[in-house]
Amino acid sequence: MTCFFAYTFKTNIEIMKFTVISPEIYTYGAMLVAGILKDRGYDVTIKNRLSARPKDTVMLSLYSTQHLMSDAIKDFISEHRKNGGTVFIGGPVSAYPEIVAGELNPDATLIGEGEETVPLVAEYGISDKIPGIAYIRKDGELRITEPAIPASINRPTPLIPADITKQSIRGASAYIETHRGCTGACTFCQVPRYFGREIRSRDLDDILKEVREFKKRGARRLSVSGGTGSLYQYKDGKIDEDSFIELLKGMAKIMGPKNVSSPDIRVDCISDKILDAIRDYTIGWVFFGLESGSDDILRHMGKGAGVKEASEAVERCREHGLKVAGSFIVGHPMETEDDFNKTKDFISEHFLDDVFVSIAEPIPKTPLADLVLKTPREKNPTYIPHEGEYRSLKLTESEARSFDLQMHADMYKPNLHVVTDEIFNTYLSGVRKDGNEVRAATDLLFKYYG
Ligand code: SF4
Known part of the structure; x- marks a missing residue:
């Protein structure tokens, strides 16, 4: 220095x-x-x-x-x-x-x-x-210039704006950082490449001091971030259940359990104790990145867990009285019609409480981006015109799958959902916007690395 x-x-x-x-x-x-x-x-x-x-x-x-x-x-x-x-x-x-x-x-x-x-x-x-x-x-x-060394995980309290109280990111005023990195290697994700695959966890006292500060500044609900919540204090290949439970308990004591969420979690990073703690100290939801109902696609995505593990995780959450939301990615360059139908089957079998669908976006410098760069445009579902059931809507294959999956998921939610014209149009404009954005991101990728 x-x-x-x-x-x-x-x-x-x-x-x-x-x-x-x-x-x-x-x-x-x-x-x-x-x-x-x-x-x-x-x-x-x-x-x-x-x-x-x-x-x-x-x-x-x-x-x-x-x-x-x-x-x-x-x-x-x-x-x-x-x-x-x-x-x-x-x-x-x-x-x-x-x-x-x-x-x-x-x-x-x-x-x-x-x-x-x-x-x-x-x-x-x-x-x-x-x-x-x-x-x-x-x-x-x-x-x-030469790469900077990874930053220290101990640092001053963030500057919390006065209008934090108005912010809602999936219901939370903020996602606070409890740890950095992810042990996963999902090919579409930037987290392990940006923060590394080693987990660096913050001291509980520091986190709780920050939670108090957020509450004082008007935050209504806080969420645990860091890729996947239960990796807090992960060491030597082991999940530290007790530290994660103490974290949730401490946050709930300050914010109230209905004002804490710990949504993002991997299907292979749960246990009975962890699920009980999520039920007792948070709003009682888990959010799994399920991505696909096809083992082939999950392998291409480097998820590190297959359909069987995903099914078991969903059922296990239910046994612990939790609600389960899942996110899915359609339009992966390797996704076939058959793979997509397996995703629909997964949704109809599991009656997820909420479903989020996105089109595969190649974030630069991820393995997915490398794959997209090698995929000819006429074979990339993000550009291929859809010729099936939704042909008259003039969608691409990725957009049509996203649209179809959202409508399908609505039919299989535990509470009755009627697809009104308004919902139909909201989904349609949403998938068109997603499709345009992913194409623009793909074009940008080719401009610099193609
Ligand atoms: S588990 Fe989540 S945070 Fe980790 S690499 Fe996969 S998508 Fe990214």
Whole structure:
């Protein structure tokens, strides 16, 4: 570290005022970065819309590939820089800095976990000596510095905005971070590539101090995030049931059990004690990433658990009095009609309490993106025109499967659901929007890596 400070230089930019922005929702990562800057004595504002004080240094935290194609974001960055401000971009999109630089042209991208990089850039400006940044040099070349070391899991309290009380992400005011990383290797997911496959867990006391702070600032419900909740304090290949239970119990004591959720969980990371704790200390739902009812597709997706494990997990949750939601992905390049029908069968057999369907999106630098890059467009269901039952709706194959699965799932929910014209049209416009977004993300992928 001594060496680093000896060789870096201060820029002529006086960086004292920061605006941290995460568009539409206050992400935990944005609140955390804002908290770190505040702790270092900077004047920090946090926003969920694109506005900043003139000449502020903006930390734009972007969590979706769609943000890279947003005209509103492009215009904001260009305008802010033109007016003498500085813009740094961080968040999950920083994993592909070439696209960020090419599409949005910020002053720099802070790659990966930004907690250590942000204060260095704030203090010293953009420098080759700062690890984990990417910026365009005067000669037009994109310079990517050496990777930053993984950030410490112990840090100051996030900066919680005053209007956190109005935020609802699947019913929660915020998803707080209890641990980082995921032991899984799902081919479509960025988590293990961004945070690693080793689990780094925070101290329970720190988490509960933060929960109290969120409550004080008006948060109504908090959710446990971190890829899959029950991996909290996972060590040496073992789930630590007791630590996970203590975590939920502690959160419930502060927030009340009806204001805690621990939804995201892997089908192979449950036990009777864990399910009882979810029932007793949370709103009583689990959310499984089920993805497909076909073992072949689950294997292609690297899920690490098959249909049998998924079926057993759903039934086990029911035995413990829990409600079960499942998410499914359609339009994987290897998904056949037969695979898709197996997914429909899974849904009709299990009467899930809620179902979420999405079209496979190739996030850059994931194995799914590599597969999509190798798949000719005429064989990718995201581009193939649908010729079956919904032909008159002019959908692609992926869109038609998503539409069909949502309608099918409604028929098999435990409570009676009638598909009205309004619901039909909502599903239809939703799948068209998803289809357009996934195609735009795929086109972007080919533009940079094809
Ligand atoms: S289990 Fe969840 S967080 Fe982990 S790699 Fe799979 S999808 Fe990602």
